[in-house]
Amino acid sequence: MADSAPTPRASVIIPTYNRADLLRLMLEQLTRQTLPVAEFEVIVSDDGSADDTAEVAAAFTERLRLKYWFQEDLGDRVSLARNNAAKLAEADLLIFLDGGGMIAPDLVERHLIAHDVPQRRTVCGYAWGYDPRYPALEGLDRDLAAMHPEQVLAKYRDLPAFRDIRHEPLAAWDFAFDAMPLPWQLFFALNCSMRAEDFHAVGGFDEDMTGWGCEDLEMGFKLQRAGISMHFATDAWIIEWPHERDMSKRWPEMVANTFKFLRKYPEPVIEIGYVLCADDEYWRWEPTWLELQSWSEQVADVDVADELAQAVARIGAGERIAVFGAGAVLPPQLPPSVVADFDAALVRRATAGTAHTALHAVGVRTLLDDQSVDTVLVTSRLSGLWDTWGEHVMTEAHRIGRKVELLGPGMTAG
Secondary structure (H helix, E strand, C coil), X not given: CCCCCCCCXXXXXXXXXXXXXXXXXXXXXXXXXXXXXXXXXXXXXXXXXXXXXXXHHHHCXXXXXXXXXXXXXXXXXXXXXXXXXXXXXXXXXXXXXCCCEEECCCHHHHHHHHCCCCCCEEEEEEEECCCCCCCCCCCHHHHHHHCCHHHHHHHHCCCHHHCCCCHHHHHCCCCCHHHCCCHHHHCCCCEEEEEHHHHHHCCCCCCCCCCCCCHHHHHHHHHHHCCCEEEEEEEEEEEECCCCCCHHHHHHHHHHHHHHHHXXXXXXXXXXXXXXXXXXXXXXXHHHHHHHHHXXXXXXXXXXXXXXXXXXXXXXXXXXXXXXXXXXXXXXXXXXXXXXXXXXXXXXXXXXXXXXXXXXXXXXCCCCCCCCEEEEEECHHHHHHHHHHHHHXXXXXXXXXXXXXXXXCCCCCC
8 A cells, every 4th residue: 555644543563473365355454444454554573474474465465555574484483573564653552462363344444443532541452262271162253254353243143152162250349350350360461452652562472482371461561560441342353263283382481481480570470370371271261369468457457476476496507598588577586597578578577687598488489509508487477378389389389498497386288
């Protein structure tokens, strides 16, 4: 299209890899958007395809304001593909889609409307057909190839297996994204948007997260930490093209990326999320976080200095010690130690002006090295979390230390 066109209102970014046929369908659907094609641009970011993706993109340059970016195939580098496309974007609004989403006829317009508010926000749209727990719906692929997306939605929308996998947790909060305890846990980049200024301010997607999963959660986390509100737009929808997913390969990639997430943000909410992902219990993240917050409030004034002092008296001089559940007061006889607590304010208070090393952590997965201490002391401040996290705390304590002492009542190693 003509280079003299005015600045686009939105840049639609589509990372893709060897999905030329689906890309053709997506681009065709973008030509029939309710927003005039002169008012938005499309950036196809090719992560090293060996099929005719480049030719498909070229075929639409007269019908769409389209740019094409190619990067060498060095494995799944979707974060890099998105970031490179964002560098080419001219619009103030970036809309990110996956390369296999069939698009609502007013998708671009709906994202623009969702951002037409005074506050800065990021927007996630609904993804019909995206639920890896269910097998692909019979006939859905044929219908998507032969019908308009809105016709397909009318046919399938009442089927539970056609719902977005996030539907139930979102419905529990009446789709009020910002009201949720961990909205970024449901921030999926298969259909989302944000202002370009905000995208670049938080550094874009983490390019160290390769393979499948977590790079979009980390993006949502960064945006929320930057003070950007989160909104879910059910009317800005896509339909995920049905395909089989090898989760036996994908989920370990998700776990590895979540550990990278933890390394960047070593704090309890990511710590427990990593452990849950490693246990394939992703959907327990929100309830276990709420449980931790509730317990943290209950024990905000619990002082464990006496039980730590008694334990230190039993420990030989010169031993390296780590404390899980330190609270705000440490006994003076505690030698310089690694001191962890799930309450950030308390652990800062406990270690201020001391030689202790503070960790904001529960103790289910720290970043300490294997066998880096001699003794791990687990205080009664963890007793109310023991049913949920006791086994993981013990595993972690034995990983970092030679000996473990449980100081709280009802806390057992078995």
